[in-house]
Amino acid sequence: MNHKLTPGRLLAAAIVVLSVWIVHDFIEALLAACVTAIASWPLYAAFRDRLPSRIGKSAGAAIFTGAMTVFVLAPLLFACWALLSEAHALLLGLAAADSQGIGVPEWLANAPVMGPWLAARWQSQLVNPGALLLLTQRTDPSALLGWAQALGQFTARHALIVGFAILLLAFFYREGASLKLELNRGLRDAVGDRAQPYVDIATRAVRASVNSMLVVALFDGLAIALAYTIADAPRALLWAAITGSLAAVPFLGYGAVAAMAVQLALKGGPTTALLSLLLGCAVLITGDKLVRPMVASGGMRLPFVWVLMGCIGGFGVLGLTGVVIGPVALTLAWELWEQRVREPRR
Known part of the structure; x- marks a missing residue:
């Protein structure tokens, strides 16, 4: 395969770089x-297969x-x-x-x-x-x-x-x-x-990461509804729905739990507020640190801790999309390590 740098290749590379620079604000x-x-x-x-032809x-x-x-x-x-x-x-x-x-x-x-x-x-x-x-x-x-x-x-x-x-x-x-x-x-x-195996791996990893977000939101919503009911918190189902909706994004659910606790404390229910805070945080930690990596690892050949680091690190770099992109990038890196370093040694 000829990789010689020609004026045409340099011009194409310049056009690509210019295009990326122009749209870089829309990368997210x-x-x-x-x-x-x-x-x-x-x-x-x-859905498309079931639509009428017209x-x-x-x-x-x-x-x-x-x-x-x-x-x-x-x-x-x-x-x-x-x-x-x-x-x-x-x-x-x-x-x-x-x-x-x-x-x-x-x-x-x-x-x-x-x-x-x-x-x-x-x-x-x-x-x-x-x-x-x-x-x-x-x-x-x-x-x-x-x-x-x-x-x-x-x-x-x-x-x-x-x-x-x-x-x-x-x-x-x-x-x-x-x-x-x-x-x-x-x-x-x-x-x-x-290239094709890596495309397939990335596709499975993306779907596994998205599935993990949905499962975590559902798990946190149901578990927090139970926790708030145990804590005898008022409007437990409403606050559970709020927390579950936000919990798909790492760390946002803690804001809802804290808001619930502050409201209860100001209304004179310190015991209920403290118990709701502790139980809510316990559920969110379980969802983020256990449920999310376990579900995501089903479509990735990544150890538990790497899936966790990919979710948290990706969120810190790319925001909400990084929760998905982070584990996918680490999955591809892990696959490269397996095929280029570990397998040849074996």
Whole structure:
């Protein structure tokens, strides 16, 4: 095979580099669309086979893209809306209590070690009517403005990523079959027949990682519903649904558990709050550290600890998509090690 650098090859490489540089801000959207298309392709193929012939390829892709968008985004939107509603209700309750003065909770005064000190601080700053409002008025307006601006930029950026991911997903569904053939042909020309096994491994790994996210969300939702019922927490099913919806993404579920515990503590239920916090964190740790790697390892030849590191490390580098991409990359690296280093030695 001739790999000599020619002006044509250099020009092609320059065009590729320029194209990647132009679209690098949309890499997250591209990866999210690729992962979703690969993971759901068997479902899409079955859906497409059952569509009437009068419905074209573009219409079928658009219909299935809409269904996948609802399936993926609806739980997250529900969880965010429910958390905002709970936060709004809590703020209204605090405002009503502040108008009459917020008394020191009995459990806080009786808490060991830091309890008396915290009770004294509470007594000096929050007992008088309007004290909480006065504290908020002392907050630096520029800091609040900066926080609001950062939140707005974060929301706008991720809304843009989601929008382009949906558009790209429809394109992948419509052109997926031809793209697969062209990719396989290009890899075969560049690498040889050795490329196909790696494509198959990556495909299985992507689907196993996505399946692990769905299983973890379901496991956490059901287990936390049971845990909150044991802890006698109010609206256990609602909070379990919120936590399960967020738990597909590593670490987001802990925010819901913490919010539940804070709400219970402020309403005067410290024992229930502490028990809910401990049980909720135990369930989330089990889901992230045991259930997710166990399910993902079913489609990968990776040891347990490597699947775990791939999920956590990928999330840190690429966000939500990295939960899938991380284990896939480590799976391919493991396969290369097996075939290029370990097998020849044997």
